Amino acid sequence: MENNFNTLIETFFNNKNDITTRGKALMELSDFIEKEEDYERYIRTFLDKLNILEDQILEKDGEYSTTGEALDRYILAKLSIFFKVFDFKSLLLKFMRTYAEDFINNFYEEDDSNIITIEKIEEIYDYMVKNFEYFETLSPFEYTIIKYSHLFNSLATFNTNFNIGDYYQFFFFNIKDRDISPIYVTIHEFGHYIHTNYSKGKMNIDRKILKKLKNTGFSYISDADPYSQKETLADILAIGIMYNSPYENCDPFKEIPKEDKKIFNELVKEMLKDFYKKYIK
Incomplete structure (x- = not known):
């Protein structure tokens, strides 16, 4: 034995x-x-x-x-x-x-590679720092690139009692669906990362966010279940990040009006500013 x-x-x-x-x-x-x-x-x-x-x-x-x-x-x-x-x-x-x-x-070996690279993650991070004030004041993070496909395209982990000094961990997998861009998946995870810091790990959607989204095509977020809320908000923030950026062609939400995307871009900046004023300043 x-x-x-x-x-x-x-x-x-x-x-x-x-x-x-x-x-x-x-x-x-x-x-x-x-x-x-x-x-x-x-x-x-x-x-x-x-x-x-x-x-x-x-x-x-x-x-x-x-x-x-x-x-x-x-x-x-x-x-x-x-x-x-x-x-x-x-x-x-x-x-x-x-x-x-x-x-x-939940892990699969794929012959083809559709996975983010270290260089591209660093490039996206540099873009975020240059174009979204206060982004670099968020909690430190580490990332892991796993060359298997997974049930999910990406995952993140953080402490349940999230503190701003805690490390946030990204896991990026080889994406099975070749129509999905690894760049979009990475920026979607940055959306979760912003939300986690903003909410101190609670992942709730506060009134200020709901008010900002009231007149957009995503106003229904207020009635969604908690899981759908956080996934939808990550998409919204990703769309906002990609708006008028070098990564705009990776945005899968082609049908969303430019006016809404501009609002989402403003929301990203407002959440980062509010985070800084509340927890850092």
């Missing part, structure tokens, strides 16, 4: 480039831990290995695009919740299985 556990640990932490195999090992680890009376010892071993992985990642600054390192960073971002639920076996096992299923079922 002990040898089986050690083999699964070895597979999960050292099989760097195969996310599906790592997911299967994590699922088997959850089954193993569930059956053991001395399960806390095995959980501690797993968390010790996770701590070592975190130390290895923290030794390297900036972006990640090498497949193994990128997957390690994604795995750590997802599994860091384990440290908070260590004392709750059933909850820990639930998280283990949820993320194992993600690793097994």
Whole structure:
């Protein structure tokens, strides 16, 4: 039994480039831990290995695009919740299985590449800094480029109790739909990033935003569910960022009137200014 556990640990932490195999090992680890009376010892071993992985990642600054390192960073971002639920076996096992299923079922290898590059992300960031005052006062961020396709084109993680000094993490995947621009996906994520900072992680849509959108084609946002609200606002902010920019041809919302897009551009600038006045100044 002990040898089986050690083999699964070895597979999960050292099989760097195969996310599906790592997911299967994590699922088997959850089954193993569930059956053991001395399960806390095995959980501690797993968390010790996770701590070592975190130390290895923290030794390297900036972006990640090498497949193994990128997957390690994604795995750590997802599994860091384990440290908070260590004392709750059933909850820990639930998280283990949820993320194992993600690793097994939601990653795909593609022959073609439709993925953002480090150089393009840096270019977009420089454009944002030059054209949107206060953008560079937002929380620090890191990004990871993962050369797998995923159920989602991109993801982000941040602390539930978000503070302005906390790191915000972007994950960009190889986009399966070749009609979707990686530039648009990146700018959409910058929309979430602005909203997260503006709302301090609450992701609510306040009255000022609703008032700004009242006379646009997105006035329905006030009646949407919370998930749809935040996704719609990220689109709105992305459209505003791309308005009259070098990236305008990547805007998939061709049918939206220019007058609305101008309002969205103004909204981006107002949210950044309000953020600065409220939290930084």
